[in-house]
Amino acid sequence: MSNSTPVYVASDGWPSRRTRVLNRLHARLSSFGHSASAFVSQPQPRTIGSFARGRQLSAGNIQFAGDLIESPDCRLWQIRMPSRAFEQEAHGFAWLDDLAAVGDLPARQTAQKWIWEWIAKFGRGGGPGWTADLTGRRLIRWVNHAIFVLNGQQSRQSKQFFSSLGRQTVFLSRRWQTASPGLPRFEALTGLVYAGLSLHGMDRHLTPATNALARECHELIDGEGGIPTRNPEELLEVFTLLSWAAAGLSESGRLPPKQLLLAIERIAPTLRALRHADGSLARFHGGGRGVEGRLDHALASSGVRTLANVGLAMGYARLAVGRTTVIVDASPPPATEISYNAHASTLAFEMTSGRHPVIVNCGAGTTFGESWRQAGRATPSHSTLSIEGFSSSRLGPKRLIKGVERELLLDAPSDVRVQQSSGVDGTTLLLGHNGYVGTHGLTHVRRLDLSSDGRELSGEDTLGALSDDEKKRFEMYLNRVSIDGVPFHIRFHIHPDVEVGLDMGGAAISLALKSGEVWVFRHHSSASMALDQSAYLEKSRLKPRGSQQVVLSAMVRDYAFQTNWSISKAQDAPSNFIPEDDEVPTP
Numbered sequence: 254m255s256n257s258t259p260v261y262v263a264s265d266g267w268p269s270r271r272t273r274v275l276n277r278l279h280a281r282l283s284s285f286g287h288s289a290s291a292f293v294s295q296p297q298p299r300t301i302g303s304f305a306r307g308r309q310l311s312a313g314n315i316q317f318a319g320d321l322i323e324s325p326d327c328r329l330w331q332i333r334m335p336s337r338a339f340e341q342e343a344h345g346f347a348w349l350d351d352l353a354a355v356g357d358l359p360a361r362q363t364a365q366k367w368i369w370e371w372i373a374k375f376g377r378g379g380g381p382g383w384t385a386d387l388t389g390r391r392l393i394r395w396v397n398h399a400i401f402v403l404n405g406q407q408s409r410q411s412k413q414f415f416s417s418l419g420r421q422t423v424f425l426s427r428r429w430q431t432a433s434p435g436l437p438r439f440e441a442l443t444g445l446v447y448a449g450l451s452l453h454g455m456d457r458h459l460t461p462a463t464n465a466l467a468r469e470c471h472e473l474i475d476g477e478g479g480i481p482t483r484n485p486e487e488l489l490e491v492f493t494l495l496s497w498a499a500a501g502l503s504e505s506g507r508l509p510p511k512q513l514l515l516a517i518e519r520i521a522p523t524l525r526a527l528r529h530a531d532g533s534l535a536r537f538h539g540g541g542r543g544v545e546g547r548l549d550h551a552l553a554s555s556g557v558r559t560l561a562n563v564g565l566a567m568g569y570a571r572l573a574v575g576r577t578t579v580i581v582d583a584s585p586p587p588a589t590e591i592s593y594n595a596h597a598s599t600l601a602f603e604m605t606s607g608r609h610p611v612i613v614n615c616g617a618g619t620t621f622g623e624s625w626r627q628a629g630r631a632t633p634s635h636s637t638l639s640i641e642g643f644s645s646s647r648l649g650p651k652r653l654i655k656g657v658e659r660e661l662l663l664d665a666p667s668d669v670r671v672q673q674s675s676g677v678d679g680t681t682l683l684l685g686h687n688g689y690v691g692t693h694g695l696t697h698v699r700r701l702d703l704s705s706d707g708r709e710l711s712g713e714d715t716l717g718a719l720s721d722d723e724k725k726r727f728e729m730y731l732n733r734v735s736i737d738g739v740p741f742h743i744r745f746h747i748h749p750d751v752e753v754g755l756d757m758g759g760a761a762i763s764l765a766l767k768s769g770e771v772w773v774f775r776h777h778s779s780a781s782m783a784l785d786q787s788a789y790l791e792k793s794r795l796k797p798r799g800s801q802q803v804v805l806s807a808m809v810r811d812y813a814f815q816t817n818w819s820i821s822k823a824q825d826a827p828s829n830f831i832p833e834d835d836e837v838p839t840p
Contacts, residue, residue, distance in 0.1 A: 292396075292451050292452065292453065294504075302351040302354030304354045307351035307353070307354045307360055310363060311327070311352060311357075311360045311363045313326065313327045315329060315332065317339045317343055318792070319620025319792055320336060322335070327363050327366065329370070330370050330374050330375075344381060345386075345394075350394065350397075361404060364401065368395070369413065376413075378424075385432035386433075391444070392425065392448050393447050426462070435487070436487050436491055439469060442462050442466040442469065443494040445462035446462045447497075449463075463498075463502065466498060466510070467510035470513050470516035475519075478522060478567070479523055479567030483538045485543075486541050487539075488524060488540075489524060491520070492551055493551045500554070521555055522560060524552060525560065526569065531609065531610065533610070536616050537601070538598065539595065539617045540617070565584065565671065570583040573707075574679065574707035577604065578605050579710060582635075586599065586646050589662060589663065589665070593660070594659075596629070597630060597632040599645045599669060600686055600699045602636055606822070609748070610750070611747070611766070612820070613636065615634035615789060617792065625788075625790065627648065631644045634746070637697075639741065639744070640693060640695070641739075643692060643693075645688030649663040671684045677705065680703050681702050681703075684701075685698040692730070693727060694728075695723070696719050696723065698716075700714075708822040709820070709821040709822065714818075715813060715816075718812045738810035740806065742806045745803040748800065749789045761774065764820070770824060771822070772822050776816065777818065778805075778817055780805040781805070783806070784804075785801065787799075787800045
């Protein structure tokens with residue numbers, strides 16, 4: 254394929270342009286620093302790659318950020334980059350994990366070709382890969398898989414490899430502060446720690462990088478092991494990076510900083526609370542299920558054996574009995590200034606039975622285009638109640654965030670309450686939020702009861718005007734907009750692997766899992782029940798997956814309307830399926 258400029262166009266404000274210019278300047282100046290010439294010690298590769306993706310890449314099927322480019326001659330740096338996300342994934346080199354997972358000659362040759370072509374084309378400081386977070390991500394992979402990529406290379410190529418590693422390390426030592434606080438900065442500093450530990454002549458950067466990493470842990474990991482974005486998958490990535498840094502320091506005979514170890518200890522039980530029975534993460538606020546196996550591997554490798562948090566974990570509540578887990582968004586969305594990837598998901602829940610998701614949220618549609626990204630953030634894309642035409646938090650006008658136009662969440666719930674109790678009959682969550690008080694004078698109250706055997710989840714959703722002021726606001730809305738009442742819908746998005754069917758003349762809906770389990774959804778109110786189309790958004794796929802949703806619809810005409818529903822297990826998995834569907838052990 255012919256060489257060309259990227260096909261996308263992104264707006265940039267003056268701060269972004271200034272940062273980009275300075276990054277390029279420091280990338281070029283870094284060649285005057287001391288160069289690395291060899292490894293002092295090489296950390297053991299800890300990154301987990303996908304064998305299937307590695308096979309695809311070595312065959313010339315390049316899939317990044319939801320886009321697939323076919324390049325029979327495997328020339329990554331000559332293809333047209335279809336999006337900024339695709340380009341960032343290419344320059345971050347996380348795909349090297351996938352090629353290393355395959356480990357055969359074609360995979361190694363592909364990795365070698367792409368690395369040395371990158372050095373030739375971008376190694377002197379050009380291109381979009383010279384940002385602090387991407388450089389940190391790239392350094393970790395190059396160091397991790399150095400034996401794999403240097404195998405069979407001549408001394409001239411090895412010298413180029415080490416020279417580039419040295420240049421990137423010097424650049425990162427000067428520019429790590431420009432990475433945004435949170436995951437990008439943790440990536441930058443962990444990369445700098447890796448380089449300081451591994452590369453001859455780069456140890457002078459180790460102590461400043463380690464001290465900076467400790468400060469970031471103290472400032473950004475709260476006392477409950479959460480991060481400000483409330484993105485579970487992002488928390489897993491941060492936890493993984495910190496665990497790698499701590500392990501690398503320990504293996505080199507250095508004592509990791511206390512603040513780093515304490516952060517790891519705080520995050521581990523929070524991740525366990527956000528872990529479904531199938532080993533995946535709850536999908537909220539832009540996060541996905543996580544790369545298969547990464548969560549369990551990270552928890553096991555950390556050595557932290559603390560059990561899941563009791564009470565809220567990073568703002569999420571968890572019910573878990575037997576094979577059933579229910580995870581609920583029980584807090585306000587992230588603060589407005591960092592809400593550019595946040596979702597209007599307050600009081601939404603996900604439910605998993607054994608290794609099979611049942612009730613889900615649609616997920617983040619970032620890789621499928623702007624329309625899907627916006628739709629995925631709206632309340633109707635989550636398993637909760639929404640007033641017709643409104644989300645519990647509203648998307649504001651577009652602003653330039655890190656060089657990309659994004660909407661912040663405005664008018665978010667300011668008061669979200671949760672109360673959890675347990676008894677002989679099971680566990681109860683009572684939740685409420687005021688996200689619709691300002692617009693309609695209505696509060697959403699949700700009660701969830703998980704039975705003591707985990708075989709039934711029952712719910713009660715109430716939409717009502719609770720105070721005199723709320724009643725006045727509700728009456729004003731009726732008089733001004735709709736005298737007929739306020740229409741609302743309660744949605745239960747079904748995972749696409751679940752077979753959905755109408756039973757009992759439309760009075761119940763059966764949910765058949767691949768394991769052979771059957772759950773039945775029923776409701777007990779005057780609301781109407783319908784099956785509708787939905788979409789399951791997975792960033793690893795090229796297109797959204799079609800799925801279905803159960804929708805309960807009603808109208809609030811008085812000061813309150815209450816809807817009761819239940820999801821109960823009607824049939825267990827056949828005994829001959831148990832070995833495949835056995836419970837995933839909690840690491």
